[in-house]
Every structure is written in C-alpha cells, then in structure tokens.
Amino acid sequence: xxxxxxxxxxxxxxxxxxxxxxxxxxxxxxxxxxxxxxxxxxxxxxxxxxxxxxxxxxxxxxxxxxxxxxxxxxxxxxxxxxxxxxx
Numbered sequence: 001x002x003x004x005x006x007x008x009x010x011x012x013x014x015x016x017x018x019x020x021x022x023x024x025x026x027x028x029x030x031x032x033x034x035x036x037x038x039x040x041x042x043x044x045x046x047x048x049x050x051x052x053x054x055x056x057x058x059x060x061x062x063x064x065x066x067x068x069x070x071x072x073x074x075x076x077x078x079x080x081x082x083x084x085x086x087x
Contacts, residue, residue, distance in 0.1 A: 006040045008033060011069060015076050022079055029075055036068045 009016055022029040043061050046053055 006044070006065070006069075008036060008069075008072065012073065012076065015080070018076050018079050018083075022075065026075075029072070032068060032072055032075075036065060036072060039065045039068065 008019055012019065019033070023033055024030075039061060043058065043065060045051070046058060046061075
C-alpha cells in the first residue's frame with residue numbers, strides 16, 4: 001500500500017529554516033517535533049504494512065498528529081511574525 005509521508009519539512013516546505021531554528025532554540029518545540037515524528041512513523045508503519053489495528057485507534061493517532069501539527073504551525077507563525085517585527 002502506498003503511504004504519503006507527513007514529515008514536517010514536507011508539510012511546511014517554506015518554513016524549513018524556522019523549523020530548524022526553533023528546534024535548536026526551544027526544547028518545547030523540539031519535543032513537539034519529536035512527538036509528531038514518532039506518531040507519524042507509527043501511523044505510516046501501520047498503514048504501509050496494512051497491520052491489523054482497530055479503526056478508532058488509527059483514527060485517534062491521526063487526530064493527535066493533526067492537533068500536534070496545528071500547534072507546531074501556530075508556533076512557526078508566531079516565530080515568523082516575531083522575526084518580521086525585528087527587521
């Protein structure tokens with residue numbers, strides 16, 4: 001089964017530099033990215049290998065990933081906004 005990959009660089013290609021900077025400067029942001037990457041890996045592994053798992057479990061994992069991605073995106077926007085104010 002073909003599985004689309006959802007790493008943060010693919011999700012936010014125009015924010016690669018901001019992701020790298022925030023990962024280096026913020027332990028909280030880095031931890032969120034690590035959680036997102038681990039969760040994404042689990043979801044993609046389950047989908048790719050067509051492993052038996054309850055539908056609600058996979059859907060819950062996907063919902064957690066989307067929520068985490070939204071939180072990461074908000075922090076990236078705040079970071080970018082802060083950079084523009086410093087110019």
